[in-house]
Amino acid sequence: MDDSAHEWQGRAILHVDMDAFFASVEQLDNPQWRGLPVIVGGLPGGRGVVSAASYEASRHGVRSAMPSSHAARLCPDAVWAHPRFDRYSELSAMVCEEFRSVTPIVQQVSIDEAYLDVSPTPHLKTDPLSIARSLQHRIDELGLSCSIGLATTKTVAKIASDCDKPHGITTVLPGTEGAFLAPLPVTALPGVGTVAARRLREVGIRTLGELARLDQSSARQLLGSTGTVLVERAGGVDDRPVVCERDAKSVSSEQTFSKDVHNPKDAESALRSLVQKVASRLRSKHIRGRTLTVKLRYADFTTHTTSRTIALSTDLEGEMLPVALELLHGAWAAGAGLRLLGFSVSGFGEPVLQLDLLSDEAPRDRQRSQALAHGIDAVRERFGSGSISVGSQNLEDVRKGEERSDEDRDA
Numbered sequence: 001m002d003d004s005a006h007e008w009q010g011r012a013i014l015h016v017d018m019d020a021f022f023a024s025v026e027q028l029d030n031p032q033w034r035g036l037p038v039i040v041g042g043l044p045g046g047r048g049v050v051s052a053a054s055y056e057a058s059r060h061g062v063r064s065a066m067p068s069s070h071a072a073r074l075c076p077d078a079v080w081a082h083p084r085f086d087r088y089s090e091l092s093a094m095v096c097e098e099f100r101s102v103t104p105i106v107q108q109v110s111i112d113e114a115y116l117d118v119s120p121t122p123h124l125k126t127d128p129l130s131i132a133r134s135l136q137h138r139i140d141e142l143g144l145s146c147s148i149g150l151a152t153t154k155t156v157a158k159i160a161s162d163c164d165k166p167h168g169i170t171t172v173l174p175g176t177e178g179a180f181l182a183p184l185p186v187t188a189l190p191g192v193g194t195v196a197a198r199r200l201r202e203v204g205i206r207t208l209g210e211l212a213r214l215d216q217s218s219a220r221q222l223l224g225s226t227g228t229v230l231v232e233r234a235g236g237v238d239d240r241p242v243v244c245e246r247d248a249k250s251v252s253s254e255q256t257f258s259k260d261v262h263n264p265k266d267a268e269s270a271l272r273s274l275v276q277k278v279a280s281r282l283r284s285k286h287i288r289g290r291t292l293t294v295k296l297r298y299a300d301f302t303t304h305t306t307s308r309t310i311a312l313s314t315d316l317e318g319e320m321l322p323v324a325l326e327l328l329h330g331a332w333a334a335g336a337g338l339r340l341l342g343f344s345v346s347g348f349g350e351p352v353l354q355l356d357l358l359s360d361e362a363p364r365d366r367q368r369s370q371a372l373a374h375g376i377d378a379v380r381e382r383f384g385s386g387s388i389s390v391g392s393q394n395l396e397d398v399r400k401g402e403e404r405s406d407e408d409r410d411a
Helices: 021-029 068-074 085-102 128-141 154-161 177-181 194-202 208-212 216-234 264-285 317-331 361-383 392-410
Strands: 013-018 038-041 050-053 079-081 106-110 113-117 146-151 169-171 250-261 289-298 303-314 338-346
Touching: 013 128, 013 154, 021 038, 021 050, 021 085, 038 068, 050 068, 085 106, 085 113, 085 128, 106 264, 113 154, 128 146, 128 169, 146 154, 154 169, 154 177, 177 208, 194 216, 208 216, 250 264, 250 289, 264 317, 264 338, 289 317, 303 317, 317 338
Parallel strands: 038 079, 146 169
Antiparallel strands: 013 113, 013 146, 038 050, 106 113, 250 338, 289 303, 289 338
């Protein structure tokens, strides 16, 4: 690791990660909260979770995805703020404009992080480190803070951005990726969750250097189909480009079954998982869609799609799943073997039916659902996609529980 100026050779990728973004926005809008422990999330009296915590709160052990009741015990003097996703989106858009002011090649992967390709070209000998410093200064001027990783690959840049938080810049020079990664714990690698880390520890693998030396057969046995890719990335090998996704037409997920599916319950379970993945991706891209499509491929490879356009744009699985299940059962001939099942969302324009035409409670209910969904995303990001499973009825139960808590507090 070296942040000295030099003539960069090859690709240069920045991973910019906003520091405690939601909490930082709250401190920006409420200057009296600066320097105080701020927690954004559901209030501790309900069943909420922490969406974000300022660094002052983090020092008490508060973490995102933690139950709010636990966070309140760890940090009893915290200032609590209800999530304001519209405001966070507004600031995120401003930050992204700063990204695009230094390069057109920007891949926003969530509301508070993005990859930027700032590679020098034969005709433009830029200094990637100077670009990173200038960009950080511009974000400072917005009243926010970010940490940046600079490297030749997306994986190394992302890991580097977490090395010197908050407000750090970590540079991994070309050719030093393996040495940088080797001593780090396997959990530093995106894609290695708690279950995978435990399996690796059981065979004596604790660092990325040890993981990088694992043979392909053992990697697949321990880590499944992604094992060989994770081994490559542990050694610093990652040729994925920074991909602009500003004009995405749809967000989708598919599952090909190892054996044809005939049981409706199995198909419903698979569809529920697909809807969950698509909803999470929509939220990470900060987009909502109105057209829901279910794709069915039968044992004879015949493919059928069925769609419905709903009134209000959404990124919530609780709103998508009932429609998706109706589409599935309306299109699937009973007993026909399914080889593949897919789900996609498109139609990212403005909703036809505006919120103010609904009941007075609708915006409030949706805001609660959004807060819950983001909390679940945080749990899954930290502990793995299988760490929590919430069906539409469960979402409704939790929402009603929070509503009862609000009524109790109002009383």
